[in-house]
Amino acid sequence: MKKRMYLWICAVCAGLMLSGFQAAAAEVQTTEAVLAEDSEGEASAKEGSEDDEFLQELVEPNLLDELAAQYGRVSLTLTVFYTDGTESDWTIYQDNTYYVSEDEYGIMVDEGGDVYGIDYETEETYRYLFVGDAYESFREEMELPSCYAYSENEQIVSREVSDGMIYLETVLYYADAPVYLENRAQFGFEESELVYELTEFVIDEETNEILTVNSYAVSNEEMTLFMTTTLNREPEEYVPDEELTGAVSGEDVSLSVVTDAGTDEEAVYTQTMSEGGTIIIQCGNEFDAYYYADPDCTEVLESIAGYDTVYLKRVDEE
Numbered sequence: 001m002k003k004r005m006y007l008w009i010c011a012v013c014a015g016l017m018l019s020g021f022q023a024a025a026a027e028v029q030t031t032e033a034v035l036a037e038d039s040e041g042e043a044s045a046k047e048g049s050e051d052d053e054f055l056q057e058l059v060e061p062n063l064l065d066e067l068a069a070q071y072g073r074v075s076l077t078l079t080v081f082y083t084d085g086t087e088s089d090w091t092i093y094q095d096n097t098y099y100v101s102e103d104e105y106g107i108m109v110d111e112g113g114d115v116y117g118i119d120y121e122t123e124e125t126y127r128y129l130f131v132g133d134a135y136e137s138f139r140e141e142m143e144l145p146s147c148y149a150y151s152e153n154e155q156i157v158s159r160e161v162s163d164g165m166i167y168l169e170t171v172l173y174y175a176d177a178p179v180y181l182e183n184r185a186q187f188g189f190e191e192s193e194l195v196y197e198l199t200e201f202v203i204d205e206e207t208n209e210i211l212t213v214n215s216y217a218v219s220n221e222e223m224t225l226f227m228t229t230t231l232n233r234e235p236e237e238y239v240p241d242e243e244l245t246g247a248v249s250g251e252d253v254s255l256s257v258v259t260d261a262g263t264d265e266e267a268v269y270t271q272t273m274s275e276g277g278t279i280i281i282q283c284g285n286e287f288d289a290y291y292y293a294d295p296d297c298t299e300v301l302e303s304i305a306g307y308d309t310v311y312l313k314r315v316d317e318e
Helices: 002-013 032-037 049-057 064-071 134-142 178-187 242-248
Strands: 027-030 073-081 087-095 098-103 106-111 114-119 124-130 155-162 165-173 194-204 210-219 222-232 253-259 267-273 278-282 309-312
Touching (some): 049 155, 064 087, 114 242, 124 134, 124 242, 124 267, 134 278, 178 194, 253 278, 267 278
Parallel strands (some): 124 278, 253 309
Antiparallel strands (some): 027 222, 073 087, 073 222, 087 098, 098 106, 106 114, 155 165, 165 194, 194 210, 210 222, 253 267
């Protein structure tokens, strides 16, 4: 579950392809007007380098870390609708202290490199132990999401400015971006029925910050809302629940990971956890896939349960 939430974050960055979500519902609307205006398909989409440049310029001001630096703290909420009538909500918060991902499955808190959380399904609390540069890699893999992910196949079909807001509509034809079509199946859509994706944006004209996004999958007869995204530039301060922080910050259980044992490069990484919780080790690819019970790394452990010290072996060692 913990890893799954971070994969969802990466999926947002890859173009809102949330392949990690379970099945859920959709709001369906007729699209006679949309289809009539767009009866010529792709030919009706406005083209031009100026439009493409504008879309590319939306990426940087909508990066979550950039927004957090600008406003002190922000939150981004996604509601995903599935064709079976259910929905899933996911909110992430960020300020100078915390990065938080929360949905109905659980919560993950990154407090300046101390990553911990709870799985609501199992009620299991967990805390990460990072070895070497693993935290930096972990953050890179997580890829702080943006409200916008640029695609060269996306085209602007309308843009209006009113009261300081830009009202933008874009289309992306699935024939030009089949990977998007494949991922829409995760929402319960029949791939053969979909023609293009219509996205509506409300954008702050002064900052180019995207405040809301509505994404629709369009067939020949209807368009179906499958995702909304809302940015809050003034959310309440996020404070982790004391029950959670108390559960993960105890010292009932201690686990140490030793690398390069017996050499001048020996290093020891230690994490503690309240009883009943789980310590999750994160290490880089420079180590093999096993934990060892001895400094010489000859005794492979099938499980680290009951051990307070384990050893890692570098992949280039004989």
